[in-house]
Amino acid sequence: MSWSPPMEYASRPVVVLGDGVLGRRIAACWVSAGWHVIIRDPSERSRTDAVAYIKDNLAIYLALNYGQAGTYEGVEDLEQAVKIAWLVFEAMDLNLRSTYSYLSW
Numbered sequence: 882m883s884w885s886p887p888m889e890y891a892s893r894p895v896v897v898l899g900d901g902v903l904g905r906r907i908a909a910c911w912v913s914a915g916w917h918v919i920i921r922d923p924s925e926r927s928r929t930d931a932v933a934y935i936k937d938n939l940a941i942y943l944a945l946n947y948g949q950a951g952t953y954e955g956v957e958d959l960e961q962a963v964k965i966a967w968l969v970f971e972a973m974d975l976n977l978r979s980t981y982s983y984l985s986w
Contacts (some may be wrong), residue, residue: 893967894919900931900955904972908953909935913942916951921962928955 887893894917897908908918912935920931932955939950956962963969 887967890967893965896921896962896966896969898922898959898962898969898971899973900927901972901974904970905931905934907970907972909938909942910946912951912953913939913946913948914951915949918951918953919962919966920953920955921957921959922955923957925957928957931955 895908895911896919897904897911898921900908900920900922904920904922908920908931911918918935920928922928922931932953935953942948943950
């Protein structure tokens with residue numbers, strides 16, 4: 882059996898679950914490569930900080946890879962975030978109790 886890419890992947894978003902130090906940088910990399918990135922975190926402040934990080938640093942990422950900026954947004958709802966995603970990154974802390982709570986809906 883051979884591998885084939887997901888259907889219509891180029892028009893589907895990349896999702897980052899968790900927007901701490903690692904998550905926001907993963908998101909910025911994908912935005913700088915032209916993708917639409919959805920950042921999901923239950924904390925409004927964390928989402929706002931992650932979006933601000935991308936806005937403030939996108940030019941640096943674009944200069945490193947000569948890319949074209951994609952789009953990005955922060956959302957609270959997990960189901961909405963992953964509904965049509967083709968790629969999902971889990972970038973949450975390693976506390977299993979909080980991770981379980983974070984992923985449940």
